[in-house]
Amino acid sequence: MQGNPLRASDLRVHNQNMVLALIHASKNLGTSQSEVVQKTGLKAPTIFRIFSSLEEEGLILPAQGNYEEAVAKKGRRPVLYVVSKNARYTIGLEFWTAFLCLGVFDFQGERIYSVMHPLAESVEASQVIDLIVSEINRILSELSIPKQKVIGVGVAAPGQVDLAQKRVRYYPRIEGMKDIALVEELSGRLGLAVMIHNNCSALAFSEYRYGGFDHQGSMFTFLLRTGVNGAFVHDDEIYVNSQNQTIETGHIPIDSDGPRCSCGSRGCLQAYLQDLDPDSVESRLALFEGLEERLRSGDVSAKRTIERAAGYLVIAMKILTRLLAPKSYLFVGCCDAVAQALREQVEHLLSEPDAFCSETPQIFATAYDPLLAQKGASDLVLQEYFR
Numbered sequence: 001m002q003g004n005p006l007r008a009s010d011l012r013v014h015n016q017n018m019v020l021a022l023i024h025a026s027k028n029l030g031t032s033q034s035e036v037v038q039k040t041g042l043k044a045p046t047i048f049r050i051f052s053s054l055e056e057e058g059l060i061l062p063a064q065g066n067y068e069e070a071v072a073k074k075g076r077r078p079v080l081y082v083v084s085k086n087a088r089y090t091i092g093l094e095f096w097t098a099f100l101c102l103g104v105f106d107f108q109g110e111r112i113y114s115v116m117h118p119l120a121e122s123v124e125a126s127q128v129i130d131l132i133v134s135e136i137n138r139i140l141s142e143l144s145i146p147k148q149k150v151i152g153v154g155v156a157a158p159g160q161v162d163l164a165q166k167r168v169r170y171y172p173r174i175e176g177m178k179d180i181a182l183v184e185e186l187s188g189r190l191g192l193a194v195m196i197h198n199n200c201s202a203l204a205f206s207e208y209r210y211g212g213f214d215h216q217g218s219m220f221t222f223l224l225r226t227g228v229n230g231a232f233v234h235d236d237e238i239y240v241n242s243q244n245q246t247i248e249t250g251h252i253p254i255d256s257d258g259p260r261c262s263c264g265s266r267g268c269l270q271a272y273l274q275d276l277d278p279d280s281v282e283s284r285l286a287l288f289e290g291l292e293e294r295l296r297s298g299d300v301s302a303k304r305t306i307e308r309a310a311g312y313l314v315i316a317m318k319i320l321t322r323l324l325a326p327k328s329y330l331f332v333g334c335c336d337a338v339a340q341a342l343r344e345q346v347e348h349l350l351s352e353p354d355a356f357c358s359e360t361p362q363i364f365a366t367a368y369d370p371l372l373a374q375k376g377a378s379d380l381v382l383q384e385y386f387r
Contacts, residue, residue: 156376
């Protein structure tokens with residue numbers, strides 16, 4: 001099969017990005033030229049040239065404690081290199097009906113700035129975009145970061161996201177957030193590279209990497225806020241459908257004769273869960289946010305609500321297990337009490353034998369952390385940069 005030949009310049013860029021990714025992955029420990037030779041299979045002179053070029057560009061430098069050896073070049077211990085934290089920056093942001101959360105990260109992935117903005121109940125899509133633009137410009141000016149040093153902005157958006165068209169297809173809880181070309185709008189106004197993903201996907205990606213869960217490389221995350229959505233991370237990649245769109249777990253049909261959903265259908269998982277807690281939905285709170293103290297005190301009605309919610313979630317989980325077979329599930333709730341209560345009840349319901357599931361998946365639970373959503377969006381920018 002014939003295709004376009006790989007040009008020498010393309011190959012050089014590919015090799016340089018591969019080496020830079022390995023140095024970046026070594027974090028503060030650093031990595032040596034000889035280690036990179038072993039990992040890449042490239043010849044030592046090629047690696048030497050790449051390291052020299054990256055160092056000249058200011059992208060890498062000898063790790064602390066190795067600098068004198070690097071200067072002396074005695075040829076003793078291999079010099080370990082790390083990325084220069086101030087060489088590049090990324091921005092990760094997430095928004096939904098109630099908040100906009102934004103963070104700035106240095107090249108070593110450390111958060112150097114974070115801010116959260118509550119959104120007005122009547123907020124419109126155009127106002128959210130204006131706020132994102134003004135905040136990024138303000139923060140970069142405040143931190144004295146030139147835009148040339150910003151790799152990109154990762155946007156974790158609510159609703160279904162079309163990654164191919166770089167659009168938010170539909171999010172009914174923000175007026176006008178339908179078929180919005182968010183990447184084109186933001187990149188044009190900011191003069192920066194922008195990438196987009198679903199906010200549940202960004203959070204799931206971050207929980208997969210940093211949550212400390214023994215997920216065995218395969219974890220499906222449910223995020224419960226005013227609605228519910230899910231994302232599947234397997235082998236450090238976020239699953240998307242064949243049309244390169246994020247999946248809409250909240251709209252898995254539980255019963256076609258069920259309550260009306262915001263998407264227009266009946267009986268979606270989200271509709272059933274929202275029906276259990278309509279007050280939180282009306283108040284723009286996360287689902288079951290008012291149950292924390294009642295659960296701690298052993299309130300029977302609160303426990304019954306969680307039992308019913310777990311029953312609906314298990315129906316969706318059985319469908320997902322048939323299709324994707326994740327080795328673990330994570331519930332992200334408004335607080336630990338709600339998330340753990342859901343986990344315990346789901347584990348109980350899944351204890352019954354299942355003819356189509358040879359291995360019972362592990363079930364984890366945690367409280368929502370907006371800082372992890374920021375980090376996930378930032379990591380997606382880096383993943384694309386090094387790809």
